[in-house]
Structure formats: C-alpha cells, structure tokens
Amino acid sequence: MTSAPVVLGVESSCDETGFGIVSDGVLLGQGLASSARQHAEFGGVVPEIAARAHLDAAVPTLQIALADAGVELGDITHVAATSGPGLATAVHVGLAAAKSIAWALDVPLYGVHHLAGHAAADTLEHGPLPDESIVLIVSGGHTSILHVRDLVRDPIVHLGDTLDDAAGEAFDKVARLLGLGYPGGPVVSKAAAGGDPRAFTFPRALMRGGDAPYMFSFSGLKTAVARTVETIERDGAAVPIADIAASFEQAVVDVLVAKALKAVREKDLQTLVIVGGVAANARLRTSAQEACDRAGIELRIPPISLCTDNGAMIAAVGDLLVRAGAEPSGLAIPADPSAVLHGAQLPLPAALSV
Template identity: 65%
Template sequence: MALVLGIETSCDETGVGLVRDGVLLGDALASSMDEHARFGGVVPEIAARAHLEALPSMVRHAVDHAGVRLADVDVVAVTAGPGLASAVQVGLAAGKAYALSLGVPLYGVHHLAGHAAVDTLEHGPLPERCVALIVSGGHTSLLLLGDLARDPVVHLGDTLDDAAGEAFDKVARLLGLPYPGGPAIDRAALDGDPEAIAFPRPLTGARDDPYAFSFSGLKTAVARWVERHTGPLPVADVAASFQEAVADTLSRKAVAAGRQYACDTLLMVGGVAANSRVRSLTAQRCAAADIRLRVPTPRLCTDNGAMIAAVGDLLARAGRPPSPLDLAMHPTLTLTSALIPPAGPERSP
C-alpha cells in the first residue's frame, strides 16, 4: 500500500501527516496562533511566512515520528484550497517540490474533504451514505456524502454569512476573551448558565431554509445585549448562553437532515466540533434519533496534516488520476469533490 505524505497550510496551522492504508503513522503540527493573537485574528502574510519557516522541520518531525524515510513516500497530497491564498500557495508549492523531487504522484485536495476524511483514521471507513456537519472558523456546511474519493459531494445547506467559528471569535472579542475565541468561550461557559440569556436560534423558523446557517445576527444580538447591560458584565453567562444557541442550532439542523435523508450516521468535523457543548448536545440528540455520531478526537478536529494525508490515501486506493504539477490554488472553491480539478472557475463556499 502507498505511503501518503499530507501537507496542510490553509490558515495558521502548518500540518504534516503520513498515512498508509487508513492508518496514521505519524504527524507533526506547528501553529502561528500566538503571532496572530495581538491582532485578534489571522494575518495572511504572517501565516504564510510561518508556514515557509515551519514546513521543512514539520516534514522531518512527521517522518521521524512515523519511523520511515522521506524516500519511502509514494504519494504527496496537499491542500490546494480553500483557504488564505498566500498560505495555501506556500503548502502547494512545497507539495509540488516534494512530489517532483521524489518522483511520485501529487494530489491537490480540498481542505474540507480532509476534515471529513480524518475521521476514518480513528473510526474506520465511512458508511456508503451519511450526513456530514462541517463546522470551522471559515465554514459551516451540511453535506450528504457517499464515497468521498469517487462520488460528488451534495450540499444540503451552508452558512449565508459568518461561519460558526468566526462567530465564536467575534463574540469572544466582545467579552474581552483571548483569541482564538472557541476554546476561550468553551472555558468561560463552564461557570455560566446557558439559560441566563435567550439569544436567538438563527434560521430555525417554520419558513426558513431548514439546512442553511446564519450566525451574523446571533453575533449582533450578543453585541446589543452587551451594549445595553449595566454593571459588571456576566461573561460566563453570556458565553454559556451564546454557546448554547450555536450548539442548539447546529445539532437541531444536523439531526433533522439525518432523519430526512434516512442516514443512520452523522459525521461532525472541523474546529468547532471540538467544542464540549456542541459535542454533548449533538450526541444527546443523535442518541434520541437513533443516529450514530462520529466525531474525531479534538486534536484532529482542528486543521492538521493527517487529514490531508487521509484524503490522499483514499484517492490513491481508489485509483484516482493524480493532479498535474501546474495545478493552481483555489482559495474560495466550494466542496463538490475531494480532488480539486486542474482548471475551472472558482466557486465561493
């Protein structure tokens, strides 16, 4: 079986992973998060420079961790989009260089397909058909998945504005909590009352699109509540109430999709899938609906190289044709296929 080297540089994490036949042999991860914290968000130029500096050492660490040699690599898989253009470009250029120097095939893969594929490293092959909820800093989507390596991905619904993770970051800033906002709100919410404030559940009305998401209005509702409040700000209660609104909205729509499309498995992936309340409420509702919930461990929910190697492993085992070495990056490409096409118009996620 082919040994696949995966490279991920779509945002502020420099990830490298090595996978063979569905087994993660080794990985390494470097983050430039601390460099972005003082700006309250990711600065593309800083992220790109950090990737450039970290990639060679991350490849060495992953290879050493796996107990293999770089010369043993049979396939290179790399994120070709979506993501920050300058950051994606660094990883894609490195992936091409490794593939060319090793004389092995290159797969330019979709970042979000990696989030879906990474669960196979822990829980085995995906079922023939399942609903996937992808929730991250830049994306929130409900998908209908078949064979990830061969079948087209069907979008049931996507966010119309802010992604869930983006809303966490913005609300954390309103509350004076550190970046990144997701973990900070999760920690603060532990001491709060999730029923203290009745924040809205976006797009959950009878006439709303049942599978679309919108978190801009929820973020604004939190901002208006904070502006009107007098006296010391109850940060823990605001955090818990906001987090509950997000978890309620995500889990309600995902379970409804599973029921409507007769899928007995819900796959939940992406950075927000590491949130404790999102995980627990979704698990509770899946159990009540007799739906199996698959969620990777928190460390594999956030961006990492293992997830890209997992996609490359699936593509190689399926016999998919490799990407050309002149493959361009696609910073805003909608997920319709795990393998990014060599050319074609951009489609916004």
C-alpha cells in the same frame, strides 16, 4: 516497510502548518505547527503573517511528521496537498512545498479540497465512512452540511452553508466582545463552563418551519451578544461573562445539532459525522451525542487532535484517492483559494488539462 502506499499530506490553508503520513487508512504520524499566537493581537488571522509562518515551519514540521511515523522521506510514495479553499498566500506556501517534495521524489501529487480533508479525518479514528452519511463541518471559516456517499468516488452534495459568519468566526467575534482573547473557541468554552446557558435568550436563526432548512446564520447572534454587553455596561453593571458565554455557546450548539439531525432524518440515513475545529467543543459533542442517542442515530466525531486543520486529514484523502485508482493532479495543479466543493480532489483548470 509495508508495500502499501505511504501518502504524505500537506495542509496550510489558514494558520496551521500540517504534515501527516497515512498508509492503508492508518495514521502513521504527523507534525503540526500553529501561528495562532502571532495573530492574537489582531483578533484574527493575518494572511501575510500566516504565510511567513508556514515558510518557517514547513521543514521542521515535516521532519516531526517523518520521525513520528518512523519513516524516511524516501519511503513516501504519494503526496497530497490542500490546493483550496483557504487564504491565498497560505495555500500557495503549502502547495509549493508539496510540489517540491513530489518533484524531488518523483512521486504523484494530488490536489485536495480542504473540506473533504475534514470529512476524511474521521476515517483515521473510526474507519471507512458508511455508504451514505451526513457530514456537518464546523470551523473558523466554514459551517456546512454535506451529503456524502463515497468520499472520493462520488460527488459531494452541499445541502447548506452559512449565509454570513461561520460558527468558529462567531466564537472569535464574541470572544473579542467579552475581552477573552483569540482564538475564540477555546476561550469562550472555558468561560462558558462556569456559566448558565439559560441566563440569556439569544436568537436561533433560520429555525422556523419556512426557513432554509440547512442554512446557517450567526451574524445576528453575534449582534445580540454585542447589544447585551453594551446595555449592561451602559447601566454600570458588571458584565456576567460566564453566563453570556454559556448562553451564546448553547445558541450555536442548538442550531448546529438541530439542522444536522434534520438532514439525517430527511435523507433517511443513520450516521452523522461532525468535523472541523468547532467539533472540539465539549458542549457540541455532548449535545450531539445526547440528541443522536435519542434519535437512534450513529454519531462519529474524530478526536480533538484531528478536529483542527492538520496534514493527517489531507493524507487521509490522498490515501483514499490512491486506493481508488484516481489519476494524480500533477505538478500543474494551481492553488484555488475560492474552490467550490464538488469532490474530494480538485480538478485541473480546463486550460491546463488539455
């Protein structure tokens, strides 16, 4: 075994149970389980179902990660876990598992912010982030533009977030409107592949000069799709699912790319990093690459396997924290389902830090 730290990462903020193992910036292996099928009939994640699925999946998924990495549990030198944000019951399960492992092995534990994990996922594919970059996080629960310097040493600056639905949430809602199923991202994209993105003119919110430059809003877009479907059905015509899906998808992508590139230009930077589950979207990846090529901006997007929630990204943050000499959070770190992003490591509450 290498003498470098071997960090186990644990992720359970939503419906994926993830364990990943990282050493010196290299992903050794991971295991991932999803309860998405169990939520499909409800059209969205049910917290109690997710928590139970995490309980069932924790041990076998950990075993998969260890086998994939070719290490034994005793080789783990540090543990990192998502301690927020996320679904309360779900976060508690993964954090409890991480605490149990850290306690049993007598190794340090780090509480990690879930969104910092998404940013760190790209380092497992493309190496260290540049000194400064703009990170666009697009997922089922979050749509944010971040100004990132050193991911674990410096404060992370929120430039903008969504005012209502996250991009992934909008995909889920439109998928339900079109009868495509759940989760919405993959099924809408599949339908959109055969459609015309110019068939319908859907709104691009907050894109005027006076609007908040880095804020997002997708609720009105979802409503516009719903009204379009209602009008077509009322007229007795067949709903052109492919064209609506493609036009909706293009509207989301146009806003995401425009605002992210605006942040890169206005901060006078050279790198855009796009992460999160929606970063797996083919239209977003293509449009962002074309726009960045025209602007002379470096685009970094992790492989699809590292876009969705996973334990590898949390292990990546833990590995960076260990190498930066950060103090462990300790076994007292609580779950914080509403954690605000200020840094990669979530602090202990004042009452526990004295």
